[in-house]
Amino acid sequence: MTTDENLGKAAIFDLDGTLLDSMGVWDQIDAAFLAKRGIAVPDDYMETVTAMQFRDIARYTIDRFGLDDTEDELMDEWDRMAHDAYTSVVRPKAHALDYLRYLKDTGARLAVATTMPAGLRAPALRHVGMLGMFDAIVGVDDVGRGKEHPDIYLEAAARVGVPAHAATVFEDLLAGVRSAVRAGMRVWGVYDASSAQVWPSIEQAAHGTITDFAQAPRTLDG
Numbered sequence: 607m608t609t610d611e612n613l614g615k616a617a618i619f620d621l622d623g624t625l626l627d628s629m630g631v632w633d634q635i636d637a638a639f640l641a642k643r644g645i646a647v648p649d650d651y652m653e654t655v656t657a658m659q660f661r662d663i664a665r666y667t668i669d670r671f672g673l674d675d676t677e678d679e680l681m682d683e684w685d686r687m688a689h690d691a692y693t694s695v696v697r698p699k700a701h702a703l704d705y706l707r708y709l710k711d712t713g714a715r716l717a718v719a720t721t722m723p724a725g726l727r728a729p730a731l732r733h734v735g736m737l738g739m740f741d742a743i744v745g746v747d748d749v750g751r752g753k754e755h756p757d758i759y760l761e762a763a764a765r766v767g768v769p770a771h772a773a774t775v776f777e778d779l780l781a782g783v784r785s786a787v788r789a790g791m792r793v794w795g796v797y798d799a800s801s802a803q804v805w806p807s808i809e810q811a812a813h814g815t816i817t818d819f820a821q822a823p824r825t826l827d828g
Contacts, residue, residue: 612714615826616768618759621720623778625702629800631691645671657753657781659746660723692730701819706739715766717742719758741766753782756789774826780804783811792827
């Protein structure tokens with residue numbers, strides 16, 4: 607039975623590493639992609655690119671490693687490598703589906719704010735049973751800047767019709783946590799193994815943190 611507990615409020619979710627247990631997919635893709643070119647993955651590579659737009663990652667990768675590939679060739683290769691994983695291997699984070707259903711039943715608007723390439727979003731969400739649960743899906747490509755800027759979170763809130771202060775963001779990236787806080791939103795850091803090294807910084811920057819969606823707030827603060 608639907609209640610009005612969270613009417614007028616929105617929850618904005620990152621995908622990779624937040625709703626989806628998927629960051630390891632990109633670790634594997636990076637390792638395989640660079641290994642084909644005789645390059646080991648540098649320790650700082652994932653942390654550097656994870657908040658970027660997809661094309662910016664391609665450009666950065668070409669420049670950093672002196673590759674002969676074009677940006678489009680890199681993106682096409684990554685898309686092919688990722689598609690199989692997102693439609694067969696990736697799983698939802700613990701209790702994520704239950705939490706999304708709960709929020710919908712309490713009247714909240716739901717949005718996605720993601721760096722995931724557009725062509726992977728629907729297949730991934732369909733695979734984990736989340737397709738159709740969101741009122742808006744926004745990518746960094748829609749706003750022209752990565753998650754180190756708050757634009758994507760502000761756009762997601764605007765698309766579901768709530769002001770920034772009425773939106774709660776769930777994010778595993780430190781850059782995203784910080785920029786959503788700057789946007790005036792309530793922010794919950796979500797633990798992911800890929801962000802373990804910066805987890806203390808996420809705990810400091812976010813309004814609250816969770817390691818499992820069973821711990822997520824029942825009422826969205828806004």
